[in-house]
Each structure stands twice: as C-alpha cells, then as structure tokens.
Amino acid sequence: MFKNHPRGLPVLFFTEMWERxxxxxxxGIFTLYMKAGADAAVPAKSGLGLAPQHASDIYGTYIALVYLTPFxxxxxxxxILGYRRAIVIGGVLMGLGYSGLAIPGYGPWFFLSLLLIIIGNGFFKPNISTLVGNLYNNEQYKEYKDAGxxxxxxxxxxxxxVCNFVAAYLRNTYGWGYAFLAAGIGMFFGVGWFLTGxxxxxxADVLKPTKPGDQPxxxxxxxxxxxxxxFAALGWFIPSLVGGEGxxxxxxxxxxxxxxxxxxVTWFYYRLWRGSDGEDKERIGALLPLFAAVIAFWAIFHQNGDALTTWADRYTRREIPEAAAPLLESVGGVQRVDTGLREITITDDHGNPVLGPDGKPAKELGPDPYFNNVPKSEWPPPPAPACKAEVLTPETEASCKAAQTKLVSTELFQSVNAFFVVFLTPFVVGFFAWMRRKNKEPSTPAKIxxxxxxxxxxxxxxxxxxxxTHNGAEKGxxxxxxxxxxxxTVGExxxxxxxxxxxxxxxxxxxTALMMGGWFLSTSIGNKLSGILSGLFTLFEHKSAVFLINFGGALVASLLIVxxxxxxxxxxNKYLG
Structure with missing residues (x-):
C-alpha cells in the first residue's frame, strides 16, 4: 500500500488512525450520552438527560469549534512552532480532554474537557494534513500526491x-466513562507512534520565510x-434586544x-486575497470559492453524529437474530433491553420532554423507549418477577439476560461510513488512475x-x-x-x-497551514449548520423536510463549482502544470 510513497506516510497514517x-x-456516543436520562436501566450508565434540541445545540457548537481552531x-x-511540535501539543491536549469526559456530570469539568479537545484539534488537524502534503514536494513523489x-x-x-465497537462494548458493559477514557488512551497511543517516527x-517540517508585507x-x-x-457578543445579545427575550x-x-x-474570520481571508498580488492572489482566489462551496457538504455529512444517530436510535429496527447475536456479542456490539415497566420521562412526538404542573419533566411507567414505535403485539414478554430482585443468583442472572431483547448498539451505525471508505477507497483510486491513463481524469475541482x-x-x-416509515410512526x-x-461515502x-x-x-x-485552516473554517461553519439542521429534525412536522433542505444545498453548491x-x-494549469 505504501509502495512508491515517502517513508513518512505510514508514520502519519497510523498517527491519524489513532487520533481519529x-x-x-x-x-459516536456524544449525542447519545447527552440525551440518555436518569431513567437509564443501569444508573452507572446514565447520561446527562438533556433535551434533544439542547443536545443538538451543544453538538453543533462543539463540532463547529473543533474545526475553527485549526485557523x-x-x-x-x-x-512559530513547526508542524511536528504542534501535532504533539494537540495530541496531548485531546487525550486529556477525552479522558476528562470520563468524569460524570454536566458541569464545569464537562465543558473544560470539550475545550481541551477543541484547542488540541486546532493544533493537530491542519498540521498533520500539511505534513502529508509536504512529503510530496519532492519531484520523486509529486505525481502520487492525490493517491497519498x-x-x-x-x-x-x-x-x-474500529472505535465504535470499542465504544459499544465499554458503554454497554461498564458505562459511558470507560468509553470516553478509551478515546483518550487511543490518542496517547497516536502521539507515542508519532514520536517514534x-x-x-x-x-516535511520546514518553516517558510515570511514576506516583508506579511502581518506578525x-x-x-x-x-x-x-x-x-x-461579533460573537453582538450575536449573543442583539437579537433578543431587537426581537424580544428568547x-x-x-x-x-x-x-x-x-x-x-x-x-x-471570513473577512480576514477576503482581505488576505485582496492584499496579495501576482501568483499569491490567483492561488488564494481559486481556493476561497471552493471553501464556500464545501460548507454544504459538511453541513450534511456531520449530521451523522446527530440527526442520523437519532434516526438509528429511534426509527431503525435494531433487533438481532439469535443466530447472529453471538458474533456481534463477541465484538461488543449488543445492547440489551426488556419490556419491564419502569419510570421513564414522557416525551412528545419529537422526543422532547413533556413538563408536568411543577415545571419538571413528567414521568410515567412504560417500556424501554426503543419500543415506542413498535406494535405491542411484537413486544417480547416482560421479565420474570425473579429478575427484579436486588440480588440475583448466577443462574437467574443468566436466564434474565437471555430473555432480554438484543439490539445492535446505535453507535455501530457510525462505523458504516468508515467501512465504506476503507472498502471503496481502492476502487475510487483505481478508477481515477484508469481515467488518468486514458487522459480523461477529472480535475481536482471537478471531483469536488x-x-x-x-x-x-x-x-x-x-x-x-x-x-x-410513515414519518417515523413505524421503525424502518x-x-x-x-x-x-x-x-x-462515494461523494466524500x-x-x-x-x-x-x-x-x-x-x-x-x-x-499552506493557514490556508488549510481556511479549509477547516468552511468545515467548521458547515458543522455548525449540521447542528442547526439536526435541531430542526425534532421541529418539522414531516422529517423529510431536513433531508430535502440538505438535497437543495448540496445540489446548488455542486452547480456553483461547475x-x-x-x-x-x-x-x-498555470501554476501546477
């Protein structure tokens, strides 16, 4: 796989593998963790119990900021730092942030951990991509850059x-904290691998000299x-002053x-283009419209962690056939639920908590939320009375466990995209290589x-x-x-x-790294829009509305690049030959 490529590529390949x-x-578990309430079957596995829109807001802000700091x-x-030093700093900060999320609760530590990840990603993400590109500046490797x-x-x-199987096993078996801790340990593995190579x-880690007119x-x-x-302060306060509180x-x-x-920040890049001349101006001017167009892609793609995770959790049939259960259990991908009545939060059709007379979320006796849109005739029988005892014998525990409904863990659907990328990459690379041999390969902007x-x-x-699914009334x-x-994935x-x-x-x-930060700025804006669109998923009467908005945005962006x-x-052609 690494034949004809620089020796540094496998170093960066595995570093990025562990970071990702x-x-x-x-x-994969962030939205699930935020929405999981205090009525979880096992208290140790309880999440933060946030309302869907609140969770979408936090998700969108996090995924936006994590791609804004690369600037x-x-x-x-x-x-100042050089690319390798920045990567090490970023990796350590992210490892600390993931590990910090293992501490339960919705308080200062939760937000401090997110901040460490956000800052760490800013140091890590643009610079490892820049290093990959710089490895191919040598004429020997130049033609292999896209393939690299x-x-x-x-x-x-x-x-x-791989990560979602680890997450499913740890959170189902031990709790959310262990899964977050595994993310931190994985990040530290990545830093260790990078240091050894x-x-x-x-x-590839060469600082470029500045020009006399460059700003400090x-x-x-x-x-x-x-x-x-x-501007952030204006955005926070002005709308409520103009339109009223709320x-x-x-x-x-x-x-x-x-x-x-x-x-x-967008204005900065515009001024960077306007203040440049000659070759710099043409190069920057060619990139900025692409930055604007790909916002639509990221607004759609990163709904996988929110709207599509919600679809997988609430509207997708996840029962596992008995024949397949042992295999999936061996990789930790089984979530067990039963129909025993327990106190749950009452929600409306969109998953938002219904408030009682005291202003707090109303409770009722009901089954696991998974069965909300499953016909009662298809519910499995409730657990035997012996299963409700505080202390179970090993035999009784095994019997009760076997009687539970076995579901595919929701986060495993996050691995589908990654599987397709690994599976399809050789075909896509091979297809474009075949087109190149026939002198018909599309240009890089055309591929976008x-x-x-x-x-x-x-x-x-x-x-x-x-x-x-009749707008989610039935599981699909x-x-x-x-x-x-x-x-x-093919589009990606x-x-x-x-x-x-x-x-x-x-x-x-x-x-290069500053412009890579511009690429991640467009990713950041798109990511924030993904949270906004995912929040609309619980508001529109028909859930197709969000997906139709996605369709229109991506199509318009594609036509603009054309x-x-x-x-x-x-x-x-002028500057790259």
Whole structure:
C-alpha cells in the first residue's frame, strides 16, 4: 500500500488512525450520552438527560469549534512552532480532554474537557494534513500526491470504523466513562507512534520565510479574533434586544454567537486575497470559492453524529437474530433491553420532554423507549418477577439476560461510513488512475463538484425512508441508513481527500497551514449548520423536510463549482502544470 510513497506516510497514517479512533469514538456516543436520562436501566450508565434540541445545540457548537481552531493552530505552526511540535501539543491536549469526559456530570469539568479537545484539534488537524502534503514536494513523489491523500484518508477511517465497537462494548458493559477514557488512551497511543517516527517527517517540517508585507502572528490574531469576540457578543445579545427575550436568528444564542463570530474570520481571508498580488492572489482566489462551496457538504455529512444517530436510535429496527447475536456479542456490539415497566420521562412526538404542573419533566411507567414505535403485539414478554430482585443468583442472572431483547448498539451505525471508505477507497483510486491513463481524469475541482452532486443524491435515500416509515410512526429497515452512508461515502471520497490535496498543492508555500485552516473554517461553519439542521429534525412536522433542505444545498453548491471550473482549471494549469 505504501509502495512508491515517502517513508513518512505510514508514520502519519497510523498517527491519524489513532487520533481519529479517539475523535470518532467520542463523536459516536456524544449525542447519545447527552440525551440518555436518569431513567437509564443501569444508573452507572446514565447520561446527562438533556433535551434533544439542547443536545443538538451543544453538538453543533462543539463540532463547529473543533474545526475553527485549526485557523490558530495552522498559523502558529506556520510561523512559530513547526508542524511536528504542534501535532504533539494537540495530541496531548485531546487525550486529556477525552479522558476528562470520563468524569460524570454536566458541569464545569464537562465543558473544560470539550475545550481541551477543541484547542488540541486546532493544533493537530491542519498540521498533520500539511505534513502529508509536504512529503510530496519532492519531484520523486509529486505525481502520487492525490493517491497519498486517499491512503491517508483510509487511515482516518480505519480508526473511525474500529472505535465504535470499542465504544459499544465499554458503554454497554461498564458505562459511558470507560468509553470516553478509551478515546483518550487511543490518542496517547497516536502521539507515542508519532514520536517514534519523527525522523521520517523531518524533511516535511520546514518553516517558510515570511514576506516583508506579511502581518506578525499577534497582529493577525488580534485582527481576527478581537473582532470575532465582538461579533460573537453582538450575536449573543442583539437579537433578543431587537426581537424580544428568547428571540434568536439561528435557533439559539450559541448559534447566533458562533455564526456572527465567523464574519470577521471570513473577512480576514477576503482581505488576505485582496492584499496579495501576482501568483499569491490567483492561488488564494481559486481556493476561497471552493471553501464556500464545501460548507454544504459538511453541513450534511456531520449530521451523522446527530440527526442520523437519532434516526438509528429511534426509527431503525435494531433487533438481532439469535443466530447472529453471538458474533456481534463477541465484538461488543449488543445492547440489551426488556419490556419491564419502569419510570421513564414522557416525551412528545419529537422526543422532547413533556413538563408536568411543577415545571419538571413528567414521568410515567412504560417500556424501554426503543419500543415506542413498535406494535405491542411484537413486544417480547416482560421479565420474570425473579429478575427484579436486588440480588440475583448466577443462574437467574443468566436466564434474565437471555430473555432480554438484543439490539445492535446505535453507535455501530457510525462505523458504516468508515467501512465504506476503507472498502471503496481502492476502487475510487483505481478508477481515477484508469481515467488518468486514458487522459480523461477529472480535475481536482471537478471531483469536488461530483462529490457534492453524489452527496445530494444520498439525502434522497433518507427522504424515501421517512415516507416508508410513515414519518417515523413505524421503525424502518437498517438498510436505509446503510444505503445513505454508502452513497455519501462515494461523494466524500471525491471531495474530502481531494480538497485536502488541492489546498496543499495550490496554497502559497509559506501560507499552506493557514490556508488549510481556511479549509477547516468552511468545515467548521458547515458543522455548525449540521447542528442547526439536526435541531430542526425534532421541529418539522414531516422529517423529510431536513433531508430535502440538505438535497437543495448540496445540489446548488455542486452547480456553483461547475460554473467556476474554467477559472479554476486555468489557475491550476498555470501554476501546477
């Protein structure tokens, strides 16, 4: 696999694999953890019990900020730290943050842990991608750059595939904290692997000299994040002053604050382009429209951790046939539930808690929430009275456990996308290699446009799912989720690694990590929109509305890139040959 590629590629491949193991393990259970209430069957496994919209708000803010901080991390690596040092700092901070989430409770420690992950990712994410690109600056490897990024991307998804099985086993067997701790340990493994192979990436870790007109780091940070803080404050306070208490522009105060704060950061990149000249101006000007267009992709893609996780949890049949149960149990992917009545929170049709006369969530006796949209005739029998005893004999415990309904753990659906990436990457790379031999390979921007069009098609699979399940009144087949993940993965392979490769190739040499930060800024804005759209999932009368919005956004973005292709090709031919 690594033949014809630099020796540093396997070092970065496995470092990123472990980093993505931790990142996607946390992401796969994050929404589930926040929504799981105090009525969980086993108290030790209880989550935070947050309302769906509140959880979506936190999810969207987290996933947005985690991709906004690469702006700072890329800049500091470009000018001061160097890429390898920034990667080590970022990895350690993320490992500490994941481990901190193992401490239960919704308090300061929860938010401090998220902050460590957010800052750590800012140091790690843009700089490991920059190192990959720099490895291919040598003429010997230049033609293999796109293929190198595809291989690197496969490493990301091996980690993303394996992690959810680990998460399912640990949270089902021991509790949420153990799963989060595993994410931290995985991150520390990644840092250790990177340190052992640093000599193979030394040639790619070269700070580029600045030009006389380049702004100092402190001036850039003050010029960008000073105004960003002001705009965030305006976004937080102004809407309620104008429209009345509780009124917001984008659904919540945090949404307003974040999206307002992105305005001066976006303005910085516009001024960077306007203030450049000659080759720099043309290179930056070719990248900025692409940054804008791919926002639509990330707004759709990262709904996998919220809206699609909710679909998997509430609206997908997850019963495991007895013949398959031993295999899935061996990899820790089984969640057990029974129909015994217990105190649960009453929710409306959208999963929001119903408040009682005292203003607190109302409770009632009912079955596990999984059975809410399963006909009672299909419910398994309730557990035997002996199963309710405080102390069970080993024989009784085994009997009661066997009588429970065995479900596929919700987070395992997060591994479907990663599986398809690992499975399909050789075919996609081989297909484009075949096209290249025939001199018909699409340009990198054309591949991104194709990726967006395929992403639009993936959302139509979920539109069909909402109608087949009568708007969620019945549970649907898992094949709907598998199908939508399969289609969007093809779009992802045409877009995400190609985008990383293009930023690496087209950025001015001394601004590579800063422009990589711009790529992650568009990812950040898209991610925040994914949280906003996922929040709408519980508000629209028909759940297809969100997926139709996704379809329209991806299709428009694809068409915009098609219109820009002549200009993009001209710049690429001029400077990249």
């Amino acid at each position: 193991f931790g990142f996607y393990l946390m992401l 700072i991390g890329g800049l500091l690596a470009d000018r 990024f595809n291989i690197f991307y496969m490493g990301i998804n091996i980690g993303a595939f 640093m000599k193979h990436t030394a040639e 780091v402190g001036q850039i940070l003050a010029a960008v994040f000073g105004p960003a803080a002001v 009124w917001t522009v984008f659904g919540s105060k945090s949404n307003d604050a974040f999206l307002f704060a992105c305005v001066p 446009s194709i990726g967006l069009a395929i992403t639009a098609l993936s959302t139509l699979v979920m539109v069909a799912a909402t109608f087949v 087949s898992a094949l709907w989720l598998i199908g939508t993940y399969g289609v969007i 392979l045409c877009l995400s690694p190609m985008g990383l490769s293009l930023v690496s190739k087209l950025s001015p040499a001394r601004l 219109l820009m292709l002549p200009r993009l090709r001209r710049v690429m």
